Amino acid sequence: MTLSIASWNINSVRFRIGIVEQFLAEEAPDVLCLQETKVIDGDFPTAAFKAMGYTHIVVHGQRMHHGVAIVSRVPLVEDNRLDWQANGEARHVGVRLENGLRLENVYVPAGGDIPDRELNPKFGQKLDFLQRMTEWSSGLDYPTLLVGDFNVAPLPEDVWSHKALLDVVSHTPVEVEALARLQAAHDWVDLGRHFHPAPARLHTWWSYRAKEWAASDRGRRLDHMWASPALAANAVAHRVCEPCRSWLKPSDHVPLITEFDL
Amino acid sequence: MTLSIASWNINSVRFRIGIVEQFLAEEAPDVLCLQETKVIDGDFPTAAFKAMGYTHIVVHGQRMHHGVAIVSRVPLVEDNRLDWQANGEARHVGVRLENGLRLENVYVPAGGDIPDRELNPKFGQKLDFLQRMTEWSSGLDYPTLLVGDFNVAPLPEDVWSHKALLDVVSHTPVEVEALARLQAAHDWVDLGRHFHPAPARLHTWWSYRAKEWAASDRGRRLDHMWASPALAANAVAHRVCEPCRSWLKPSDHVPLITEFDL
DNA sequence: GTCGTGGGCG
DNA sequence: CGCCCACGAC
Numbered sequence: 001m002t003l004s005i006a007s008w009n010i011n012s013v014r015f016r017i018g019i020v021e022q023f024l025a026e027e028a029p030d031v032l033c034l035q036e037t038k039v040i041d042g043d044f045p046t047a048a049f050k051a052m053g054y055t056h057i058v059v060h061g062q063r064m065h066h067g068v069a070i071v072s073r074v075p076l077v078e079d080n081r082l083d084w085q086a087n088g089e090a091r092h093v094g095v096r097l098e099n100g101l102r103l104e105n106v107y108v109p110a111g112g113d114i115p116d117r118e119l120n121p122k123f124g125q126k127l128d129f130l131q132r133m134t135e136w137s138s139g140l141d142y143p144t145l146l147v148g149d150f151n152v153a154p155l156p157e158d159v160w161s162h163k164a165l166l167d168v169v170s171h172t173p174v175e176v177e178a179l180a181r182l183q184a185a186h187d188w189v190d191l192g193r194h195f196h197p198a199p200a201r202l203h204t205w206w207s208y209r210a211k212e213w214a215a216s217d218r219g220r221r222l223d224h225m226w227a228s229p230a231l232a233a234n235a236v237a238h239r240v241c242e243p244c245r246s247w248l249k250p251s252d253h254v255p256l257i258t259e260f261d262l
Numbered sequence: 263m264t265l266s267i268a269s270w271n272i273n274s275v276r277f278r279i280g281i282v283e284q285f286l287a288e289e290a291p292d293v294l295c296l297q298e299t300k301v302i303d304g305d306f307p308t309a310a311f312k313a314m315g316y317t318h319i320v321v322h323g324q325r326m327h328h329g330v331a332i333v334s335r336v337p338l339v340e341d342n343r344l345d346w347q348a349n350g351e352a353r354h355v356g357v358r359l360e361n362g363l364r365l366e367n368v369y370v371p372a373g374g375d376i377p378d379r380e381l382n383p384k385f386g387q388k389l390d391f392l393q394r395m396t397e398w399s400s401g402l403d404y405p406t407l408l409v410g411d412f413n414v415a416p417l418p419e420d421v422w423s424h425k426a427l428l429d430v431v432s433h434t435p436v437e438v439e440a441l442a443r444l445q446a447a448h449d450w451v452d453l454g455r456h457f458h459p460a461p462a463r464l465h466t467w468w469s470y471r472a473k474e475w476a477a478s479d480r481g482r483r484l485d486h487m488w489a490s491p492a493l494a495a496n497a498v499a500h501r502v503c504e505p506c507r508s509w510l511k512p513s514d515h516v517p518l519i520t521e522f523d524l
Numbered sequence: 525g526t527c528g529t530g531g532g533c534g
Numbered sequence: 535c536g537c538c539c540a541c542g543a544c
Contacts, residue, residue: 011534036534064532064533065532065533065534110533110534112533112534113534207534208534252534
C-alpha cells in the first residue's frame, strides 16, 4: 500500500481554511501535519476537515501563537505531546498510525532576530530546543517520520544566498551545527535532499515582506521531512508544492509531500 | 432638469468601497453624501469614485472615527466645514451646487449609552450639538438640503417599538424635542415622512448585534434628508434603499435617495 | 457585530 | 507583510 504524508506551516488554520481545503482537494494526501495553527483546540475547524474525509484529527493548540495539528484519512492515535522548552508552548504532537509508523510533527522556535545567546534569549531557547530534540531523537528505536517547520535552512543551497544569510537567524553556522547533531542522533534521512540533492534549488518559505517574492525568489528551506533510515527506504517520492505560495492569501510557507510504499 | 441626491452612513468607506461601487452602479445618484468615512483625507479612495464618473469630491475626514464626504457627478464647490462641538471632530461638510443649491452633510454624535447629561457627557454633547445646529439653522436664508445620520428617530413609527426605546438613546423624549426645535428653526421639511407619512414603516438602520436582523426587524430611522420649504416643493421622490442592508459585508445603515425636479 | 488602531510576533 | 489580540466606539 501507498501512504502520502504532507506537512505545512499554515500561519493560522482558521484564516487560511480555504486554501487548506484547496490543497487537500488537489493533492489528497492521506495525512496532513500543520504548524502555526494559532488556535485553541476548541476552535479548530474540525468540521471542514471531516467534510473532506479527514475524520481523524489530533490537535495541540494554544491561544495566539504556535499550535500544531495532524488531520488524517487513515486511522491514527495520539501518542505524545512533548515540550522541549518546558514552557507550555504547543510546538509538538506525535501520533501512531495503524501500521506502527510514528509521525512526529514539530514547530521549532524561530529564534528572534539577533543570532546571539546573550543578546537574544530567544536564540538560546531555539538552540536548547534543538539540543533537547537531539537527546529525544537519540533514544528512538522505532520507524519514525519527523516533519515540520524546523526554522533552519542547513545547506548553502537551501537559501537564496549563503553569503547574505550567514549571519541571519535560520542559516547561521551555530544553528546549522545544532541541526546536524540532531540529524546524526538518529541517522535521520533528509527526504528533501534525498530526492532533490544539492545543488538543486529547494525552498519552502518566502517572506511576506518581499512584495515581489516570486521575481526576487529569496526563499529558504525551513520545512523538512526526516525519516528513520529503514523508513526512508520506503519513500518513493517527495515534492515541495511551491505554487501554493501564490494562491490567494497564502501562507509564507508551502506544503511538502512524501509518498511511501509500505 | 432632475437631480438625485443620496446619503449613506457607510461605516468605513475603505472597507466598504465594493458595496459603494455596487450602489452607485445600480442607483447612479448624481450626488452621494457619506458619513462615518473613518479615513483621513489623503487615504480617501478617490480613484474608485473618479473611475465611476464621480469626479467632484469634497472630503472632511480624520483618523479613526467620524469623517464625512460628498462625491458628485455634477460640479460643486466646498462651502464650509462646521464644528458644532468645537472639538475638531469631522462631522460636517457643506457644498454649493452650480444651481445655487446648498447641500449640508452632517454626522450627529451618537450620544453614548446612558440618556443622562450628568452620568454620560456624550449625551450632553449630542444635545449641545443639536442646539448649535438649531442656532445655525435659524439663520439660513437660502435653499438648503440637510442630510446625514442625525442619530435620532423622532416619531413613534420611526422605531420598531416606541415603548421599548423610550429610554434608549436615539429615541428619548429629550432628543426628540431637541430635534423638533432644530426642525422648527428653518421649517425643515422631513422628506422621508413627506413621501412616506406615518404610520408607514420607515427604517434606515438595523444593529449589527442582531444576527437575525431581517427576521426580527428591529430597525430605527436615524438617517434623514431635510429640505428648505421652497426646495421641498421640487422634491419628486424619496426612497430608502433597504436591500443594501443584506449585501455582503453591509453597513448597519442603508442609503436614502431624493429626486428633485429643478 | 463590526469597524480602526496599536503592539507582539515572525 | 500579515497574523492574533486588546481596546474603544457605535
